[in-house]
Amino acid sequence: MRKFLATALVALPVGLGGVGTASAAEIIFSAVGPTTQDYQMAVAWSNLLAESGSGMKMTVVDNGSVKGLRQVAQGQADIVAIGAPHYKDATQKGGKFKEDPDNLVEMYKDMNVLFAITTSAAQYVARVDADVADIPGFKGKTLAIGRPGGNAGRVTTALFKVHGIDLEAGDADGQYLKYQPALEQMANGTMDATLVWGGVPHAAVDNASHQMNLRFVSPDPAKLADFRKTITNGEYYVFQEVPAEILDAAYEGRVKVEGPAYFWTFPFMMVVRDDMPEDKAYDLVKTFWENIETINGMSPALALINKKGALEALSADVHPGAARYYREIGLMQ
Numbered sequence: 001m002r003k004f005l006a007t008a009l010v011a012l013p014v015g016l017g018g019v020g021t022a023s024a025a026e027i028i029f030s031a032v033g034p035t036t037q038d039y040q041m042a043v044a045w046s047n048l049l050a051e052s053g054s055g056m057k058m059t060v061v062d063n064g065s066v067k068g069l070r071q072v073a074q075g076q077a078d079i080v081a082i083g084a085p086h087y088k089d090a091t092q093k094g095g096k097f098k099e100d101p102d103n104l105v106e107m108y109k110d111m112n113v114l115f116a117i118t119t120s121a122a123q124y125v126a127r128v129d130a131d132v133a134d135i136p137g138f139k140g141k142t143l144a145i146g147r148p149g150g151n152a153g154r155v156t157t158a159l160f161k162v163h164g165i166d167l168e169a170g171d172a173d174g175q176y177l178k179y180q181p182a183l184e185q186m187a188n189g190t191m192d193a194t195l196v197w198g199g200v201p202h203a204a205v206d207n208a209s210h211q212m213n214l215r216f217v218s219p220d221p222a223k224l225a226d227f228r229k230t231i232t233n234g235e236y237y238v239f240q241e242v243p244a245e246i247l248d249a250a251y252e253g254r255v256k257v258e259g260p261a262y263f264w265t266f267p268f269m270m271v272v273r274d275d276m277p278e279d280k281a282y283d284l285v286k287t288f289w290e291n292i293e294t295i296n297g298m299s300p301a302l303a304l305i306n307k308k309g310a311l312e313a314l315s316a317d318v319h320p321g322a323a324r325y326y327r328e329i330g331l332m333q
Contacts, residue, residue, distance in 0.1 A: 027058040028077040030068025037119035037199050037301045038081035038268055044295045044302070045288055052287050066096050072273060073107035084116065084236035084267045084315040112274045112319035114285050115310040116267035118240045119199050119301045122152055123263045126193035127186055128213035128256055135163040135219055142173040143193040144182030152195055158230040159264060162223050183208045193217065199301035200242060201250035209254035216247070216255065218262035236266050236313045242304065250300040267313050274319065281321025307331060
């Protein structure tokens with residue numbers, strides 16, 4: 001597994017009142033956090049730009065999606081990774097953007113997408129001896145569905161209902177509990193399964209697989225359309241397919257795999273202002289996708305990034321420069 005090159009990173013404090021707009025050759029990428037897949041991906045992208053001789057230098061900072069979107073809107077950063085539903089919230093002054101001033105909300109509307117990725121996702125992990133092979137199999141079982149008040153429990157309740165399991169009616173015992181204590185309860189036999197959020201491999205799942213036999217429980221891909229109709233911004237949710245060979249390699253055979261697993265998630269979009277020069281956007285996207293094998297080889301999570309999902313379930317228009325590249329390769333008409 002290739003290691004990330006630390007030389008691509010430049011520590012740069014970026015705040016709302018901080019730096020001004022970068023030069024044309026400098027790209028500031030605002031990632032969710034230093035341990036997230038989008039951060040790792042951006043570091044790899046930065047290295048590829050440097051190696052390609054493009055003349056562009058990408059600096060990766062970890063300001064989060066909310067702060068990062070504000071910075072891009074105001075010209076203090078160039079690219080932000082943000083979930084498709086969350087970007088939609090921003091343009092409608094909802095969610096975590098409720099208190100943003102109207103003029104900033106208008107700036108959010110003047111943004112485009114370079115591409116989207118799906119790496120982190122909601123995964124249902126059950127003890128093998130709980131005998132749960134699919135979501136209808138949760139009937140009468142106990143599972144953790146995320147922290148109290150969190151989005152994961154709301155989405156899980158909706159997802160299970162389209163599979164015939166009504167958690168609110170008591171078809172299964174869905175408890176609002178974080179995954180770490182839930183895994184501990186699974187280990188001592190008092191809970192059957194839990195939802196975890198993250199990439200592949202997931203550290204908590206990996207650790208738990210040394211204590212008990214686990215399996216992934218997937219939603220039915222045929223239920224995606226029904227699922228989308230049941231939740232707010234549902235059109236931006238997807239079922240991420242994770243090949244069996246990636247799971248086997250990630251957990252070294254310790255988690256039972258029976259074909260591909262499916263996790264629910266939403267695309268993380270790489271969002272830029274719509275005034276980014278077309279040639280610049282084109283070069284950024286082309287450098288990324290024409291070297292995707294290099295990025296895929298860096299970790300099991302990054303191995304899931306592919307062109308097939310680049311334009312799926314977006315909540316903003318594709319940047320004209322990016323669209324030019326996608327038309328060249330037949331991904332857009």
